[in-house]
Amino acid sequence: MSDDRSFVAExxxxxxxxxxxxxTVRRVEHRGWNEELWSVLAESxxxxxxxxETAGGSGGDIADACVVIKAVxxxxxxxPVVETALLAGWALAAxxxxxxxxxATTGVxxxxxxxxxxxxxxxxxLSGRLHRVPWAHQAERLVLIVPVDGVDHVVSVRAPExxxxxxxxxxxxxRDTVVFDDVPAEAVAPAPPGVSVEALRLRGALGRAxxxxxxxxxxxxxxxxxxxxxxxxxRPLARFQAVQxxxxxxxxxxxxxxxxxDTAALNADPDPDFFDVxxxxxxxxxxxxxxxxxxxxxxxxxxxxxxxxxxQLTRRLWxxxxxxxxxxxxxxxxxxxxxxxxxxxxxxxxxxxRVPHGSTRSQA
Amino acid sequence: xRFDTTVLSPAELDLRAAVREFLAAELPEDRxxxxxxxxxxxxxxxxxLAAAGxxxxxxxxxxxxxxRSAVDRFIVTEELLSAGAPxxxxxxxxxxxxxxxxxxxxxxxxxYFLPRxxxxxxxxxxxxxxxxxxxxxxxxxxxxxxxxGGWSINGTxxxxxGAHLNHYFAVLCRTSPANGDRHAGLSQLIxxxxxxxxxxxxxxxxxxxxSFNEVLLDDVFVPDDMVLGEVGSGWxxxxxxxxxxxxxxxxxxxxxxxxxxxIAEHGAEYVDDAAARVVGTLSAHxxxxxxxxxxxxRALDEGRAPAVEAALVKDxxxxxxxxVIELMxxxxxxxxxxxxxxxxxxxxxxxxxxxxxxxxxxxxxxVLRSIAARGLTR
Numbered sequence: 075m076s077d078d079r080s081f082v083a084e085x086x087x088x089x090x091x092x093x094x095x096x097x098t099v100r101r102v103e104h105r106g107w108n109e110e111l112w113s114v115l116a117e118s119x120x121x122x123x124x125x126x127e128t129a130g131g132s133g134g135d136i137a138d139a140c141v142v143i144k145a146v147x148x149x150x151x152x153x154p155v156v157e158t159a160l161l162a163g164w165a166l167a168a169x170x171x172x173x174x175x176x177x178a179t180t181g182v183x184x185x186x187x188x189x190x191x192x193x194x195x196x197x198x199x200l201s202g203r204l205h206r207v208p209w210a211h212q213a214e215r216l217v218l219i220v221p222v223d224g225v226d227h228v229v230s231v232r233a234p235e236x237x238x239x240x241x242x243x244x245x246x247x248x249r250d251t252v253v254f255d256d257v258p259a260e261a262v263a264p265a266p267p268g269v270s271v272e273a274l275r276l277r278g279a280l281g282r283a284x285x286x287x288x289x290x291x292x293x294x295x296x297x298x299x300x301x302x303x304x305x306x307x308x309r310p311l312a313r314f315q316a317v318q319x320x321x322x323x324x325x326x327x328x329x330x331x332x333x334x335x336d337t338a339a340l341n342a343d344p345d346p347d348f349f350d351v352x353x354x355x356x357x358x359x360x361x362x363x364x365x366x367x368x369x370x371x372x373x374x375x376x377x378x379x380x381x382x383x384x385x386q387l388t389r390r391l392w393x394x395x396x397x398x399x400x401x402x403x404x405x406x407x408x409x410x411x412x413x414x415x416x417x418x419x420x421x422x423x424x425x426x427x428r429v430p431h432g433s434t435r436s437q438a
Numbered sequence: 439x440r441f442d443t444t445v446l447s448p449a450e451l452d453l454r455a456a457v458r459e460f461l462a463a464e465l466p467e468d469r470x471x472x473x474x475x476x477x478x479x480x481x482x483x484x485x486x487l488a489a490a491g492x493x494x495x496x497x498x499x500x501x502x503x504x505x506r507s508a509v510d511r512f513i514v515t516e517e518l519l520s521a522g523a524p525x526x527x528x529x530x531x532x533x534x535x536x537x538x539x540x541x542x543x544x545x546x547x548x549x550y551f552l553p554r555x556x557x558x559x560x561x562x563x564x565x566x567x568x569x570x571x572x573x574x575x576x577x578x579x580x581x582x583x584x585x586x587g588g589w590s591i592n593g594t595x596x597x598x599x600g601a602h603l604n605h606y607f608a609v610l611c612r613t614s615p616a617n618g619d620r621h622a623g624l625s626q627l628i629x630x631x632x633x634x635x636x637x638x639x640x641x642x643x644x645x646x647x648x649s650f651n652e653v654l655l656d657d658v659f660v661p662d663d664m665v666l667g668e669v670g671s672g673w674x675x676x677x678x679x680x681x682x683x684x685x686x687x688x689x690x691x692x693x694x695x696x697x698x699x700x701i702a703e704h705g706a707e708y709v710d711d712a713a714a715r716v717v718g719t720l721s722a723h724x725x726x727x728x729x730x731x732x733x734x735x736r737a738l739d740e741g742r743a744p745a746v747e748a749a750l751v752k753d754x755x756x757x758x759x760x761x762v763i764e765l766m767x768x769x770x771x772x773x774x775x776x777x778x779x780x781x782x783x784x785x786x787x788x789x790x791x792x793x794x795x796x797x798x799x800x801x802x803x804x805v806l807r808s809i810a811a812r813g814l815t816r
Contacts, residue, residue, distance in 0.1 A: 298815060315804075318811035325814050326754045329441050329747075333733070334726045336443050353722035360719075401719070406711050409718030413709045417702035421520045421694070424721060425454075427729040428443040 075141075082123070082134070083141040087148075089114050094149035096383040106240075106248035107152040107212050112177060115142075115153060122173060124159050129167035130174065136160070136346065140284045140339035147288025147394075150386040152247050154179055154209040156281030161274050162217035162230075169228035169263035176214030179207055179233070181252075182278060182398060183271045191220040191229055191259065198259035200231055203251065208397075210238050210250035215260070219271050226265035231257055244393035245386070268345065278398035279355040280338055280346045286358035286394050287335040289387045290328040290365055296384055297324055297369045300376075311372065320368040327361035327368075334358065337428045349423060352408040359401040362391035439814070441733040441747060446513070453510055457517040460490055464523075470781055471522020471699075473789055474692030474759075476649065479603050480524035484558035487518075493528050494556025497536050502553025512735040516687035516728070522695050526600065531555045531562040533686065535608060538626075542667030542675050547628070563601045565609035565629065565653070566676065569594060573805045576620045576673060580611040580655060582627060588661040589613070591627060594654055601638045601651040606630055609655070610672050624672035628664040629655065645776060645791035684800060685734045685748035690727045690755030692796055693762040693789050697724070699782035700766055713769040720762055727755050746813030749806045756796040757803065763789045 075083070093111040102108045115121050124139035125131020139159050146155055154177045162178035181187055181204040189202035200220070210216065213233040219226050231254065239251040298321060301312040311317045334357040338350035366388040370377045377384040395401065412420060446454070464486065472478060487493050495511040497503020515533075518525050536555050539548055554560030571578045580593025591611055601607060606628055614623035631638065635658040641650040667675045697720050701709075709717065730751050737744040766786060772779075774787040797803045 302815060312811070312815045315808065315811075318815070319807055321814055322750070322753065322807045322810045325439065325810065326750050329439065329730060329750060330726050330754065333441055333443065333729050334722070337729060340443055349721075349725075352718065353725050356719060356722040357726050402715060405715040405718030405722065407714075407718065408721060409709070409714030409716065410706075412717050412721050413701055413704075413706050413714060416706075417698050420698050420701060420721075424724045425516065425520070425728060427725070427732065428445050430445050 078134075079138055079141055082120070082138050083145065085118060086115070086120050086142045086145045089118065089120070090145050090149040090151055094146075094151040096150075096386060099150050099152070099383075099386050100380065102152065103246040106242065106246065107154070107209060109212070111151055112153045115155070116175075121153070121155055121158050121177070122163055123155075125163035125167050125173055129163070129170075130172045131159070131163055131167065135344070136280075136342040137339045140280070140335070140342075143281055143284045144288035144335070147285030147390070148292045150245070150289065150292075150383075150390055152245075153177075154213065156278060156285070157208050157213070160277045160281050162215060164277065165217050165219060165228050165265070165269055165274065166230060166261075168266055168269045171228065171230060171261045171263050174215055174230075177209060177212050178215040178217055179209050179213040180217045180274055181207055181271075183275050189218055189220045191222050191227060191262070193222070196258070198229070198262045199256045200229060200259050201255050201257070203253050205251050206241060206243075206249040206397075207252050209248050210236070210252045211240060211248045216252065219265055219269065219274060226270055228263050228265045228269060229259050230261040231259055243397070245389040247390075247393070273345070275398050276346050276348065276351050279404065280335075280342065280351045282394040282397050283331070283351070283354040283358035284335045284339055286362050286391060287328070287332045289390050289394075290324075290331050290361060293365055293369045293384065293387050293391070294324045294328045296387075297321060297372050301372055317372055320372040323368045324365045324372075327365040331358045331361040341429055343431055348411065349408065352404040352411075355399060355404045356401045356408065359395040359404075362395050366391045439746060439750075440737070440742075440744070441730055442736065444509075444729065444732050444736045446509075450509060450513055454513050454517060456490075457492065457514050460487075460492075461517060461521045461523060465521055469522075470784055471695040472524060472526075473522070473695065473785065473792065474519055475525065475529050475688040476692070476792060476795075477522065477526045477529070478524035479526040479561075479600065481527050481558070483524045484528040486558075487525075488528070488556060488558030493532050493558045494536060494552065495532075497540065497552050497556050501540075501548050502556040503536075504556070508735040508738040509732070512687060512732055516691065519687050519691040520694050520698075527561050527603070528555070528558045529688075530564060530600070530604075531560060533688070534564065535562040535606075538608065538666065538675065538678075541678065542626075542671070544663070546663060547666070560606070561600070561604040563598050563604045563607040563631070563651075565595050565598065565607040567595065567597045569596055573802050575610065575676060576624065578610050578612060578624070580609060582611050582613050582625065582660065585659065588659055589627060589665070591629065591655050591658045591660055594652060596641065596650075596652050598638075598651045598653045599649050601631055601653050602640065602648065604631060607653070608666055610676055613669055613672075621673040623670055624676075625669045626666040626672045626675055627660045628666050629658060629660055630664075633658050633660075635659070643792070644794075645788060684806075685731055685744075685751035685755070687728070687731060689752045689800075690724070690731060690758055692756075692759045693766075693785075693793070694724065696762055696766045696782065696785050696789055697721075699780075699785055700770065703780055703782045716765045716769045720765060723758055723761075727751070727758055731755065746810055749801075749810040749813070752800065753803055753806045753810065759796045760793050763793050 119132030122131035338354035494503035582589040
């Protein structure tokens with residue numbers, strides 16, 4: 075890790091340690107997000123990391139953002155860093171628009187989503203309905219990519235003026251339905267090449283894969299600690315082979331998810347690679363399922379209580395598997411791509427792990 | 439526990455390109471690839487590979503080797519295995535015996551064996567398992583008694599792959615009574631498989647092939663200069679030896695060619711969503727596990743001792759090798775018979791019949807998990 079990135083990791087971890095304790099996570103869950111934590115992260119520039127300073131962000135690259143996102147996952151923090159920095163901030167900056175202050179979010183490309191952008195005498199007007207929008211309730215801006223006459227446009231609207239039907243994910247984070255009928259767009263610009271709904275989904279998938287890796291690391295630590303301290307039949311649980319099996323399985327999954335997510339994040343320069351992110355999201359999703367099951371088994375009933383930290387993490391693992399595309403979604407796309415590239419390209423691609431900065435690489 | 443992402447250097451990428459070019463020239467297009475390290479014994483191929491500088495890579499030049507890094511060796515090994523190359527003759531000597539000789543062998547042994555191993559001309563089997571000593575290696579009964587000028591060894595070794603083809607095997611045996619500490623009194627002796635008193639008999643493998651052997655040792659004389667390492671230090675030597683063989687590309691690539699030939703034979707127009715999902719899932723895992731395995735090689739080059747990491751990678755990798763078989767089977771929708779049908783169908787039949795061994799050889803899944811758990815809960 076570069077020195078700058080280590081500094082970001084340390085600083086972000088220290089903020090999250092103070093402002094996203096298991097007690098805080100429990101206390102703010104009914105609100106759907108951790109507003110106080112958001113303010114502290116925003117003051118330090120971590121909520122707009124990777125968005126260029128010229129566009130109202132705090133600079134840095136995707137890998138820098140991902141060390142913050144990993145810490146967000148590790149501390150089960152309910153804050154829209156992925157949505158604000160990696161998604162909305164990126165789309166606005168790419169289209170030459172500025173990211174206003176405050177949390178921002180975006181549509182995630184649900185199949186039932188509808189959007190229509192029209193130019194009228196009063197300016198650009200937007201209508202539509204979006205489903206499971208992360209943190210729409212808390213967002214100041216909703217940033218969308220909408221086609222007009224076949225050309226994608228980046229559109230920003232003021233979120234507090236929209237009708238919001240509240241929803242939650244399995245971890246209690248807000249995932250709302252947003253309805254808008256002929257609302258004024260605050261800013262509109264043509265989307266440059268590479269800025270698309272698919273690109274947003276790829277970035278969102280990277281964000282969730284990285285956060286999953288962070289949460290898994292904490293699940294692994296918690297399980298080791300708990301099984302060392304808890305005694306049954308006169309000895310610590312960790313002394314039983316059957317329990318050790320859970321510990322090893324969690325460690326394996328944690329390391330696999332971490333390796334895949336780190337590689338995808340470090341290679342995302344300047345943009346995430348389709349193969350990398352698809353693979354990382356598949357591994358993160360599977361790892362989340364396996365490790366959550368093993369951790370609950372190793373913890374017994376205490377893990378099933380709201381009081382105990384484990385559930386804050388496993389509920390996120392369960393919900394993040396499906397956000398921005400499940401394993402099923404990404405494995406289908408990845409498999410189609412791999413088959414299309416043909417048997418002779420298989421090994422060269424599988425043996426391309428982390429690549430040095432500035433090297434060229436196949437993009438899907 | 440530490441796995442770092444690894445960037446290959448320009449020199450490492452050049453090495454990879456050279457190996458790819460060599461293999462493209464050496465291996466005919468239509469050959470049936472091997473499933474990992476259970477590959478044909480092809481002395482000519484081993485010699486050619488050695489002439490190119492890709493056997494004995496971990497052996498220093500003063501012993502006839504190439505003095506390359508663990509990552510360089512990883513690169514060559516993964517190319518060989520992904521191509522299903524016929525590495526059966528030299529692979530075990532190169533992977534396992536050479537590092538043991540380097541760590542524990544006498545100067546004379548190194549000077550004698552290592553140049554021959556590096557040339558691809560001296561082949562070894564492993565002499566650990568016995569009828570009553572599998573995972574519990576310390577319970578070996580093969581024993582050696584002091585005689586004039588050396589040792590006389592008696593006992594039975596089993597599951598000895600390639601003993602009918604190879605020149606030597608390093609035998610773990612008892613050289614003095616346990617006296618309460620069962621890890622004490624064990625030694626490793628290098629036995630010439632052509633010695634009087636050595637009887638090698640085949641143990642037919644599940645797929646009908648001859649790979650396994652039983653090796654009977656009946657008063658076999660082993661001269662003093664063939665004692666490997668210290669008399670009485672066999673246990674420490676063998677456990678460190680197992681760490682070497684643990685987490686390389688041979689632990690996750692055994693069934694790679696199933697996926698490759700599934701794609702080659704089915705093509706884009708045939709592959710439906712279910713098959714695409716399997717291809718995508720397996721690709722994601724190959725890509726990830728390879729990087730974990732590579733991280734262990736880099737850690738070794740940096741002077742770290744990633745024993746727990748290696749155990750985790752082997753457990754993950756070998757169970758994945760088996761999952762490849764099962765997932766390929768579910769989407770192939772075909773009946774298979776040994777040696778019948780297309781390359782994919784032959785590989786699938788072979789993989790089903792040999793797959794259970796992946797999580798047995800080199801330390802069973804259960805033993806690995808105990809090692810890993812000890813490291814994780816320390």
